[in-house]
Amino acid sequence: MSESLELSTTELKTFLTHIVKTNKTLKENGKHPVTVNVVGPAGIGKTTTIGDLAKELGYSFTKVNLAQFDELGDLLGFPVKEFQMKRNIGTKESPKWTAKWVDEDIVEDYKNLKYQVTGNHRMGYSIPEWVPTKPKSIILLDDFSRAQSRFIQATMELIATQEYTSWKLPEDCTVILSSNPDDGKYFVSAEDVAQKSRYITVDMKFDVASWSKWAESAEIDGRGINFINMHPEVVTEEINARAITNFFNAISGFSSLKDNLGMVQMIGEGAVGLAFSALFTTFINNKLDKLVSPKEILTGGTDESILAKLKDAIGVNEHYRADIASVLCTRFANYAVMHANKSKVDDAIISRITTLVTENVFGDDLQYFAIREILNGNKQKYSKLMLNSDIVKMATR
Numbered sequence: 435m436s437e438s439l440e441l442s443t444t445e446l447k448t449f450l451t452h453i454v455k456t457n458k459t460l461k462e463n464g465k466h467p468v469t470v471n472v473v474g475p476a477g478i479g480k481t482t483t484i485g486d487l488a489k490e491l492g493y494s495f496t497k498v499n500l501a502q503f504d505e506l507g508d509l510l511g512f513p514v515k516e517f518q519m520k521r522n523i524g525t526k527e528s529p530k531w532t533a534k535w536v537d538e539d540i541v542e543d544y545k546n547l548k549y550q551v552t553g554n555h556r557m558g559y560s561i562p563e564w565v566p567t568k569p570k571s572i573i574l575l576d577d578f579s580r581a582q583s584r585f586i587q588a589t590m591e592l593i594a595t596q597e598y599t600s601w602k603l604p605e606d607c608t609v610i611l612s613s614n615p616d617d618g619k620y621f622v623s624a625e626d627v628a629q630k631s632r633y634i635t636v637d638m639k640f641d642v643a644s645w646s647k648w649a650e651s652a653e654i655d656g657r658g659i660n661f662i663n664m665h666p667e668v669v670t671e672e673i674n675a676r677a678i679t680n681f682f683n684a685i686s687g688f689s690s691l692k693d694n695l696g697m698v699q700m701i702g703e704g705a706v707g708l709a710f711s712a713l714f715t716t717f718i719n720n721k722l723d724k725l726v727s728p729k730e731i732l733t734g735g736t737d738e739s740i741l742a743k744l745k746d747a748i749g750v751n752e753h754y755r756a757d758i759a760s761v762l763c764t765r766f767a768n769y770a771v772m773h774a775n776k777s778k779v780d781d782a783i784i785s786r787i788t789t790l791v792t793e794n795v796f797g798d799d800l801q802y803f804a805i806r807e808i809l810n811g812n813k814q815k816y817s818k819l820m821l822n823s824d825i826v827k828m829a830t831r
């Protein structure tokens with residue numbers, strides 16, 4: 435990794451949100467916007483994170499994979515002859531001329547709109563098909579460092595000014611690059627100081643807390659989410675988040691992992707390797723794939739039945755399993771936030787959360803964590819939780 439700012443998924447979204455808002459102001463003031471290069475190993479979730487951010491901000495998202503281009507024209511547009519045309523928008527007595535450059539094949543159309551040819555002409559470039567036509571957009575130049583050097587060179591002006599010769603990107607637009615590190619493990623093009631000075635570089639790191647929130651919202655198999663929360667050390671540059679997500683998706687159709695253990699192991703060895711598969715098999719044999727789901731914790735059964743299931747899984751006193759308590763509490767908090775973002779929060783859910791965090795089933799530190807995560811995740815819909823004095827103490831601790 436280069437010596438640069440290292441951010442988790444959550445931190446990266448916060449950072450990029452600031453850049454997007456700042457760029458809007460910069461362009462309104464006639465200044466060039468800022469470009470960010472997000473560097474990270476393959477499969478860590480760079481593209482997904484940036485796409486999710488665009489959706490959250492209400493911006494359109496355009497992904498341009500530079501490594502797949504063969505012709506510079508596909509990236510920058512093909513050469514066209516342009517003619518300057520003018521039109522009087524004033525009166526005959528007090529003319530006021532407006533001028534624009536027009537492709538040669540639509541000159542006649544502009545003549546019909548009362549434009550006149552000035553006699554000036556130039557060579558320009560047509561606007562490429564990938565360029566968005568409306569404002570409020572995030573453009574990702576994906577696999578930037580894996581592109582051929584000539585494509586990287588060709589983007590220098592676009593990255594610095596959001597313009598190229600005869601066309602420019604729409605208003606309120608942010609360009610983001612994604613790259614693999616130049617550490618000898620990837621086939622990447624070397625960049626010089628002139629290129630690097632045109633953008634801010636941040637390194638994206640894997641963070642299990644951020645991944646868990648994403649996995650919950652993406653409805654990744656809950657047994658897999660439990661496993662990664664218990665064993666975050668299995669995620670490496672070789673066995674990355676994309677590989678393990680593929681593995682969990684591939685086994686999601688098995689209602690019982692134990693009954694299909696042979697197939698689970700085969701899929702695992704092909705997707706994430708022997709060591710990962712062996713540890714996951716142990717996880718299944720210890721029945722940790724059968725932990726109560728966060729949906730059931732929040733909305734299922736009665737308070738008494740859920741508390742009983744949690745105590746049975748977590749244990750008490752000398753039998754207390756801090757690892758299981760942490761997994762279940764984390765998933766419960768993440769699911770509660772996700773539920774609030776998508777659905778109504780009724781009094782039954784408020785009552786359930788109040789019971790879970792005041793009965794001390796998870797432990798003091800974890801119940802404080804859960805309340806903070808839930809309130810920070812959707813303070814408006816969970817405002818009624820603050821009617822409980824014990825929860826107020828937790829939230830303000």
